[in-house]
Structure formats: structure tokens, C-alpha cells
Amino acid sequence: MSGEETNSGRRRFLTAATTTIGAIGTGFLLVPFVSSMQPSAKARAAAAPVRADISKLEPGQMIRVKWRGKPVWVVKRTQENLDMLSKRDSDLADPNSEISDQPSYAKNEDRSRKPEILVLVGICTHLGCSPTYRPDVAPADLGADWQGGFFCPCHGSRFDISGRVFKGMPAPTNLPVPPYRYLSEGEIVIGEDEETA
Numbered sequence: 001m002s003g004e005e006t007n008s009g010r011r012r013f014l015t016a017a018t019t020t021i022g023a024i025g026t027g028f029l030l031v032p033f034v035s036s037m038q039p040s041a042k043a044r045a046a047a048a049p050v051r052a053d054i055s056k057l058e059p060g061q062m063i064r065v066k067w068r069g070k071p072v073w074v075v076k077r078t079q080e081n082l083d084m085l086s087k088r089d090s091d092l093a094d095p096n097s098e099i100s101d102q103p104s105y106a107k108n109e110d111r112s113r114k115p116e117i118l119v120l121v122g123i124c125t126h127l128g129c130s131p132t133y134r135p136d137v138a139p140a141d142l143g144a145d146w147q148g149g150f151f152c153p154c155h156g157s158r159f160d161i162s163g164r165v166f167k168g169m170p171a172p173t174n175l176p177v178p179p180y181r182y183l184s185e186g187e188i189v190i191g192e193d194e195e196t197a
Contacts, residue, residue: 055186
């Protein structure tokens with residue numbers, strides 16, 4: 001074997017070894033960089049679906065659940081509330097939720113999977129204030145035609161008991177219905193449904 005063949009073999013070995021070590025080193029450098037682009041555990045937890053126990057919810061009551069940093073309301077409507085829904089359609093800007101992007105089960109007058117249980121994101125679609133739940137009928141401050149619903153104290157937007165906005169209000173669209181599904185009769189999960197799963 002000549003010296004030239006020996007040097008050529010060493011060069012190939014050193015080139016292969018250097019390339020391999022360089023590739024491994026590059027991998028070690030890229031792992032923390034790529035990992036830093038992943039959401040933190042706190043961010044993943046904030047976007048995760050949440051469960052809500054609705055088993056003890058009485059007619060007319062509302063509970064609040066936090067999902068993605070937003071308040072979500074779960075209201076158990078009374079039969080009187082349900083009976084009033086179709087009577088207000090002519091006063092509403094979007095009675096069947098056709099303007100805004102809503103789950104298919106929210107494109108009707110009760111805007112829910114089960115008529116008696118309403119699930120809404122509790123943020124006004126005007127400027128992001130949080131409306132108040134006003135189930136009372138004909139209170140002095142809201143007038144004789146008020147049949148219960150949600151009132152935004154920031155700019156006066158009014159929503160019926162299904163979260164549908166009345167005509168002529170500052171809020172441009174109905175209150176959003178988040179994705180949700182029933183785990184059982186007494187428990188729902190907010191943040192996922194059959195359409196988003």
C-alpha cells in the first residue's frame with residue numbers, strides 16, 4: 001500500500017467522522033431552539049378543555065367557568081324563559097345566529113344542545129366588556145319589555161336569554177357559543193365537541 005492510498009483512506013475517515021460529529025452537534029443546538037417554539041405547560045393548560053359540573057344547577061341559576069382566560073356562563077333556563085324565545089325574533093338582529101361563526105347546534109332560537117342549558121362566552125361582542133345576567137322580568141332600570149337576558153353596562157347592549165343581540169345595539173353580533181359537549185347528564189366539557197374533536 002502506498003502512502004497516497006493511506007492518506008486518502010485517512011481523509012475519508014476523518015471527513016466522515018467530522019461530518020457525523022457536526023451533524024450530532026447541530027442536532028444538540030437545534031433541540032433547545034425548536035423546543036423554545038413550543039407553548040409552555042401553562043399555555044397548554046390555559047387552552048385545554050375544562051369540565052363543568054351542572055348537576056346541581058337549578059332553573060334560573062348561572063355558573064361561571066374559566067376557559068382560555070375567558071368567562072363562560074352556563075345557565076339553566078326556566079320553562080318561562082324557553083317559552084319567550086320565539087316571541088322576540090322580530091326584535092333581534094340575528095335570531096338564528098347566521099351572521100357570526102357558531103357551532104351548528106347554536107344556529108337556532110335556543111342556541112344550545114339541550115334547550116334548558118345555555119353555554120355562552122361571557123364577553124360582549126362590542127368592546128369586550130362582561131355583560132351581567134339579568135333574569136328578572138320588567139325591572140325598572142331595563143323597562144317593561146325586558147323578559148330576561150344579559151345586559152352590558154359598558155355601552156348598553158342587550159341580549160336575550162339565548163345571548164342573541166337586539167336590533168340597534170352597539171354589539172354587532174350575538175354572544176358566542178363555545179364548543180362544548182355533554183359527558184353525562186350532569187357534566188359538560190367546554191372547549192371541544194364532535195365538530196372540533
